[in-house]
Each structure stands twice: as C-alpha cells, then as structure tokens.
Amino acid sequence: xxxxxxxxxxxxxxxxxxxxxxxxxxxxxxxxxxxxxxxxxxxxxxxxxxxxxxxxxxxxxxxxxxxxxxxxxxxxxxxxxxxxxxxxxxxxxxxxxxxxxxxxxxxxxxxxxxxxxxxxxxxxxxxxxxxxxxxxxxxxxxxxxxxxxxxxxxxxxxxxxxxxxxxxxxxxxxxxxxxxxxxxxxxxxxxxxxxxxxxxxxxxxxxxxxxxxxxxxxxxxxxxxxxxxxxxxxxxxxxxxxxxxxxxxxxxxxxxxxxxxxxxxxxxxxxxxxxxxxxxxxxxxxxxxxxxxxxxxxxxxxxxxxxxxxxxxxxxxxxxxxx
Amino acid sequence: xxxxxxxxxxxxxxxxxxxxxxxxxxxxxxxxxxxxxxxxxxxxxxxxxxxxxxxxxxxxxxxxxxxxxxxxxxxxxxxxxxxxxxxxxxxxxxxxxxxxxxxxxxxxxxxxxxxxxxxxxxxxxxxxxxxxxxxxxxxxxxxxxxxxxxxxxxxxxxxxxxxxxxxxxxxxxxxxxxxxxxxxxxxxxxxxxxxxxxxxxxxxxxxxxxxxxxxxxxxxxxxxxxxxxxxxxxxxxxxxxxxxxxxxxxxxxxxxxxxxxxxxxxxxxxxxxxxxxxxxxxxxxxxxxxxxxxxxxxxxxxxxxxxxxxxxxxxxxxxxxxxx
Numbered sequence: 001x002x003x004x005x006x007x008x009x010x011x012x013x014x015x016x017x018x019x020x021x022x023x024x025x026x027x028x029x030x031x032x033x034x035x036x037x038x039x040x041x042x043x044x045x046x047x048x049x050x051x052x053x054x055x056x057x058x059x060x061x062x063x064x065x066x067x068x069x070x071x072x073x074x075x076x077x078x079x080x081x082x083x084x085x086x087x088x089x090x091x092x093x094x095x096x097x098x099x100x101x102x103x104x105x106x107x108x109x110x111x112x113x114x115x116x117x118x119x120x121x122x123x124x125x126x127x128x129x130x131x132x133x134x135x136x137x138x139x140x141x142x143x144x145x146x147x148x149x150x151x152x153x154x155x156x157x158x159x160x161x162x163x164x165x166x167x168x169x170x171x172x173x174x175x176x177x178x179x180x181x182x183x184x185x186x187x188x189x190x191x192x193x194x195x196x197x198x199x200x201x202x203x204x205x206x207x208x209x210x211x212x213x214x215x216x217x218x219x220x221x222x223x224x225x226x227x228x229x230x231x232x233x234x235x236x237x238x239x240x241x242x243x244x245x246x247x248x249x250x251x252x253x254x255x256x257x258x259x260x261x262x263x264x265x266x267x268x269x270x271x272x273x274x275x276x277x278x279x280x281x282x283x284x285x286x287x288x289x290x291x292x293x294x295x296x297x298x299x300x301x302x303x304x305x306x307x308x309x310x311x312x313x314x315x316x317x318x319x320x321x322x323x
Numbered sequence: 324x325x326x327x328x329x330x331x332x333x334x335x336x337x338x339x340x341x342x343x344x345x346x347x348x349x350x351x352x353x354x355x356x357x358x359x360x361x362x363x364x365x366x367x368x369x370x371x372x373x374x375x376x377x378x379x380x381x382x383x384x385x386x387x388x389x390x391x392x393x394x395x396x397x398x399x400x401x402x403x404x405x406x407x408x409x410x411x412x413x414x415x416x417x418x419x420x421x422x423x424x425x426x427x428x429x430x431x432x433x434x435x436x437x438x439x440x441x442x443x444x445x446x447x448x449x450x451x452x453x454x455x456x457x458x459x460x461x462x463x464x465x466x467x468x469x470x471x472x473x474x475x476x477x478x479x480x481x482x483x484x485x486x487x488x489x490x491x492x493x494x495x496x497x498x499x500x501x502x503x504x505x506x507x508x509x510x511x512x513x514x515x516x517x518x519x520x521x522x523x524x525x526x527x528x529x530x531x532x533x534x535x536x537x538x539x540x541x542x543x544x545x546x547x548x549x550x551x552x553x554x555x556x557x558x559x560x561x562x563x564x565x566x567x568x569x570x571x572x573x574x575x576x577x578x579x580x581x582x583x584x585x586x587x588x589x590x591x592x593x594x595x596x597x598x599x600x601x602x603x604x605x606x607x608x609x610x611x612x613x614x615x616x617x618x619x620x621x622x623x624x625x626x627x628x629x630x631x632x633x634x635x636x637x638x639x640x641x642x643x644x645x646x647x
Contacts, residue, residue: 037513136598152600153376182375182601183540187582191594209513212543212584216591235588253518254586255547257568262525264547266518270483 001069002027003203004049004171009063011048013056018044018274021063022229023301024222028170029201031194033218033235035208035250039271040224042207046173049205050090051080068170086116089164093176095156098163099148105159106132106144112166131162135192154185161192165200172196175207190217211254215239223247226271226282229301233308243310245287281313289314331401331502331534332364332387338395339382354604356382358558360396361631364502369528369535371549371567373542373579377604378555380538384506387536388422389413400502418448418498425507427491431479437490438475441465444497464493468523485516489523496527504536509544521548542576543583554579557604557612559628565637572638572645575613611642619644 002025011019019041026032034042047053049065051072065072067088072080084090092098100108109128113119119127125144132140135158148156157177164172174193178186194217197204206218214221215235222232223246231244242248249267269286272278278285284294293299293313301311308315339357344350357379364370372380385391387398389405398405400420408416424430431440438461445452445460452460461475468489479487488508495503505524509517521544527533539545545552545567552564554576562573571577581592599616602608611629614620623643633639 037515154600183542183582184375184578185600187584187592187594188598190584210584211514211586215586215588216584239586239588250515251586253514255543256585256587257546259547261547262522264518264521264525266520266522267515268519270485270513270516 003068004205005064005066006045006049007064007066009045009048009065010061011044011053011058012061013053013058016274017061017227019048019227021301022222022224022227023063024220024229024232026171026203026205026220028203029197030220031197031204031206031218033206033208033214033221034224035211035214035221036224036230037209037250037267037271039226039273041227042209042224043175044227045224046090046175046205046207049173050084050088051075051077085112085169086167087169088171088173089167089169091157091160091164091172091174091177093179095153095160095180096148098160099156101148104145104147105151105156106146109159109162109166112163116167128162128166131165132158135162136188137162152185153181154189157181157185157189158192161189161196165196168200169202171203171205173205173207176209177206178213179208179210186213193217211251223250226277227274228282229309229311230283231308231310231312232301233306237306237308241306243304243308243315244283244312245289246283249286281311327366328402329365330363331366332536333399334360334362334364334387334396335399336361336396337383337386337393337398339379339386339391340394352605355558355607356604357386357393360555360560362553362560362563364534364536365551366534367528367532368550369537369548371537371539371545371552372555373539373545373552374555375540375579375601377557377601379558379604380540380555381506383555384422384504384536384538388417388420388504390422414448419501420504421495421498421500421502422504422506423488423491423495423508425510427487428479428484430491431487431494433479435479436475437461437465437477437479437482440479440490441475441493441497444494448498460497464497467496467527468493483516484512485519488512488516488520492520492523492527496531499531500533502534502536504538506538507540510540517544524548541583542579543585557602557607559612559641560631560639561613561641563631563633563637563639569638570646572640572647573613573642574617574619574644574646577646578616 005025007023009019009022010017034045036042053059060073106128110124113124113127129140129144137143137155137158178189190213193204208214218235221235221238223230225246230246242251253266255264267286280295280297281299284290299311299313301309303309337357337360341354341356345352374380386393441461441464442457462472465472470489509520537549549567552567553560554562556575562576571580581594610625610627614624629641629643631639631641
C-alpha cells in the first residue's frame with residue numbers, strides 16, 4: 001500500500017471540472033514528478049491533496065485520496081489540520097508567499113516544531129539551526145535572526161524547505177520549488193530535495209513544467225494534460241519510450257545536445273481553458289496523430305504490458321510497433 | 324562597392340554604473356552593472372549572452388540599443404557610434420535596431436487592439452499610412468509571425484502568452500530591421516510555447532537575413548539557438564565560446580553547464596559539488612568575482628581581475644586557471 005494513493009479524483013469548482021479522474025501513487029523514499037504545461041491542473045492537484053480546495057470554493061466531486069490508511073476526501077477539517085504541516089508539508093514556488101516578511105526567519109521555522117511537535121523555545125531553536133545547517137545555509141546561527149528581505153531567493157527557499165521539514169513530515173509536496181531561482185541555485189535546491197528523500201525516506205511530489213528537472217530527480221512521472229492523466233510510468237521508461245503524443249511533444253520541446261538547428265518545434269496551439277475543453281481526447285486538436293475516434297471518444301487510461309499507463313486510442317498499436 | 328564589414332555591431336570597453344543611496348540618508352553607493360565589455364556581433368549570426376541574475380545581461384542589451392547611455396566605452400552599429408547621435412538621428416536608426424522584451428504584455432498598451440499595436444511603430448517614426456496601407460501592413464506583419472488575421476481586432480488580454488510575444492516580435496519587424504536584440508523573449512513562457520517562438524525566430528532570421536543578440540539565463544537553449552556564446556558573471560564577460568558546443572574553459576561556465584539538466588534520466592548531472600550564491604553587485608570583491616564560489620581560486624584570483632584573453636580560434640576566457 002503506497003503512502004499516498006489518489007484514485008479517480010475529480011473536482012468541481014463552481015460547476016466546472018478542472019480535474020477529471022486523475023490518479024497516482026507515491027511511496028516513502030520515492031520522488032513522483034507531476035508535469036504538464038500551465039493550465040494542466042498540476043497546482044490544483046497539490047491544493048486538493050492538501051485539503052485546501054474549499055479555500056477557492058471547490059470540492060471533491062468523486063474519487064479517493066488515501067494517505068497512510070486515512071481517507072482525506074472525507075476527513076473533517078480539524079483532523080486535517082493535525083495532518084497538514086505535520087505529516088504533509090507544502091513548498092510553494094515563491095518563497096515570499098510562505099514567509100512572514102515582519103518575522104525573523106528562525107522564529108518562523110521554530111513555530112512549526114513548537115506547534116506540531118510541542119517543543120519548547122530552546123529545543124525548537126536548536127532544531128531549526130540544525131535543519132538550516134543541514135540545508136547548507138551558510139552561518140545558520142546568524143541567518144536564524146535575519147528577516148526574509150535580508151536573504152537571497154535561494155536562501156529564502158531553503159528557509160521554506162526547513163519549515164517544511166521542521167515537523168518531520170512523511171510527504172512533501174513541492175510546487176515548482178525552483179522555477180523562480182537562478183539555474184545554479186535551482187540545481188543546488190534540486191540536489192537538496194533528492195538527498196532529503198534518500199536520507200530521510202520521505203515521499204516527495206515534485207510539481208514542475210521542466211522535463212529536465214524531472215529527468216534529473218524523479219523516480220516516477222505523471223503527465224497531466226487539461227485536467228486528465230495523459231501518461232504515467234517510471235522515469236527511465238517514459239523518456240526512453242514515451243507512449244502518449246503529448247509526452248513525446250513535451251520532451252521534444254527541450255533542446256538537447258546534438259539537436260540539429262530547426263528541429264525544435266514546440267507544440268502547436270495552447271492548453272485550452274477549462275471552459276473550452278474539447279470533446280473526446282482533450283489533446284486531439286494539438287495532436288499530430290489524431291484520428292477519427294479522438295474527437296469523439298475519451299480514451300480510457302489503460303495499463304499496457306510495459307507497465308505504462310496511457311490514455312490514447314493509439315497507444316496500444318504504438319506499443320506493439322515499438323516492441 | 325566595398326563588402327560590408329563582417330561585424331554589424333562593435334562594442335568597445337563598455338561600462339555602466341548606477342549610483343544610488345542606501346535608504347534616504349544612507350551613504351552613496353554605486354553598482355557596476357556592466358564593466359569593460361568588448362564584443363563584436365557578426366552579421367547574420369546569433370550571438371548569445373548567458374548568465375544569472377545580476378550578471379548585467381539585460382543592462383548590456385539596453386546599452387546596445389541605447390535605451391541606456393553607457394558610463395564608459397561605446398557601441399558602433401554598422402560603423403556609426405551610437406553615442407554621438409542626436410535623439411532624432413537615433414530614432415531614425417531605430418528602424419534598423421529593434422528590441423524584443425521578456426514580457427510583451429507590459430510593452431503593449433492594454434487599450435490598443437493588436438492592429439493599433441502593430442501600427443504604433445509607424446506613428447512613432449512619423450510615417451503616414453493610408454487606411455489601405457495600414458490594413459496591408461497589419462496583414463503582412465500578422466502573417467510574418469504566423470498569426471491569423473482575425474486577431475487584428477483583439478486586445479492584448481485576450482491573447483495567450485505565446486500570441487502576445489508574436490505581436491512583440493511583429494512590432495519589432497515593422498520597419499524590416501537588420502538587428503534584433505532579444506531580451507529573454509521566452510523566459511515567461513511554457514516550454515512548449517518557448518519552442519514555438521524559437522522556431523519562429525529561426526525561420527525569420529533565414530527569411531529576413533537578421534542578426535540577433537539573444538539574452539538568456541538558459542545555457543541549454545543558448546547552446547541550441549546561438550552561433551556564439553558570451554558568458555557573463557557580475558557585470559563582466561568571463562568567457563566567449565566561438566561555437567555553441569565548444570568545451571567551457573571558465574569554471575563558472577562549467578558550473579552553468581552542470582546546472583543545466585538534460586531531458587534524459589540516463590545523463591543525470593553530478594551536482595553535489597555546486598555551492599555558493601551570487602555575490603551582490605554592490606561592493607564587489609577585489610579580484611575575480613567568481614573566486615568565492617570557485618574550486619580553483621587562489622590568492623592571485625582574490626587579488627587581481629583576470630583579463631579576457633582569446634586563443635586563435637576566438638575562444639576567450641578570463642581566468643587565471645582555465646580548465647583544459
């Protein structure tokens with residue numbers, strides 16, 4: 001039984017259904033990547049698992065989210081509050097949205113372990129500074145007393161990660177944690193997250209639009225398109241033999257060594273808005289291989305013999321052709 | 324007729340300093356955004372400038388199109404020193420030198436329709452167009468950036484990010500320029516849209532014989548798109564790669580390359596050795612600005628600024644201990 005298992009999840013926000021039957025699982029010591037373009041439903045997925053959907057006027061319409069044996073979709077808010085921040089932690093893209101600008105950063109990390117673990121002030125401070133050192137913040141004991149504005153973007157993101165770790169969570173959901181950072185800092189943060197998963201055995205859901213980050217860090221990958229799962233597989237297999245045309249196109253969008261000039265094509269058009277989801281396969285208007293059934297029938301997510309899960313009418317024939 | 328010079332733009336010892344105060348009564352301080360940049364931009368090629376926050380790449384772009392005036396040095400465009408031109412002469416020359424910005428949304432008046440936005444350059448340049456000519460221009464420019472004619476009546480907020488950037492490019496092309504400065508034109512776009520825009524820029528360059536200066540933080544993208552790569556760190560050029568696949572010799576370029584993840588899990592990077600943050604561009608340390616983060620730095624590096632020295636292939640590096 002995986003630590004977190006999401007099954008057939010659909011949500012409803014004011015009558016529209018931005019997530020439609022998505023599913024995935026992640027276990028301890030594992031990094032699951034959720035990828036897709038803007039508007040594919042990545043962040044909504046995170047919000048839903050965190051039980052924060054009511055904040056934006058949404059609700060779970062169908063399906064289940066099981067975390068360590070507990071069903072989260074029906075969990076009362078007071079119980080959820082004991083889980084959130086304690087056993088499930090959240091890291092956002094912009095650290096400034098997670099940090100209080102008028103509070104010293106050390107005190108903000110302390111708060112988490114005092115609230116959730118019941119530590120006293122002294123123990124909390126020691127724990128925070130140890131965490132900051134573990135996250136390779138230079139002169140941690142000094143930075144502990146700084147305010148957020150005194151820190152660089154990379155340091156602020158390390159503080160947010162320290163807050164996420166302060167209560168020793170089992171699952172961390174990181175929503176584009178490195179997108180706003182410089183490339184050398186992004187690489188360091190990705191490295192840190194990978195180390196944390198390996199050392200502490202936490203489960204990590206890494207939400208990103210960057211296939212490079214996925215290839216570098218993840219064990220398994222879920223590709224979302226317009227609120228549905230397009231494909232899901234192990235990271236090696238999904239890059240070696242992507243089955244869904246959308247996955248293939250996403251990978252082709254990233255320049256790699258040895259690519260000939262003119263070979264970077266992109267994906268024509270853009271992700272439709274929730275109000276304008278097309279019938280059938282939602283990717284078919286942008287797909288170079290769409291056929292007759294694609295506009296009419298929703299392709300079910302099927303388990304292929306290779307272990308891939310793919311929602312494409314032609315995935316099976318391609319699997320045979322590739323074998 | 325003499326053959327045109329190989330280089331369309333020549334930049335000599337260019338510097339830009341910004342003076343400010345720390346707080347209302349604080350002491351004066353100055354930030355050297357760009358220091359001693361010398362660079363030639365060959366005609367018909369894509370020259371890439373790559374670096375992280377504070378490296379001066381956007382300031383360099385603005386100096387090259389004279390949106391900013393340099394503190395030192397000069398920019399020669401096709402034999403003309405931009406610093407000696409009057410504003411009027413510069414405006415005239417802007418028909419040949421254009422810039423595309425990262426965020427086209429803030430570059431276009433939200434009350435303008437796409438057609439208005441595309442015709443604005445003609446107003447600025449004082450070119451009168453008849454109604455028919457204006458319609459033809461809008462049609463031509465939309466076609467040039469592969470947008471449908473039906474968008475002419477739309478407003479910027481009705482467009483997707485990719486469509487807005489195409490409008491930004493179409494405006495820059497209004498007077499058929501020779502030279503485009505592209506300042507992170509795809510940085511705020513999804514990778515799928517970024518790839519579309521890069522493909523469009525490749526096609527336009529071939530069709531119109533354009534010369535590009537392409538500013539980016541993404542070394543992977545620059546290595547795909549550019550013929551030559553200039554690497555900047557804290558205001559200085561630290562390396563010039565004469566070909567996109569040339570092996571980095573500056574430790575900073577190596578670090579940048581190691582931080583760029585390939586979309587291939589069989590080629591994971593070893594990033595365990597990367598440390599340190601970019602220093603503030605205020606109060607720069609003496610010596611090499613990268614020394615504090617460099618595994619090879621010694622006393623010389625901390626005392627003196629290494630000068631850019633080129634080998635016969637045009638591979639230039641500013642480092643006392645270049646990688647071999």
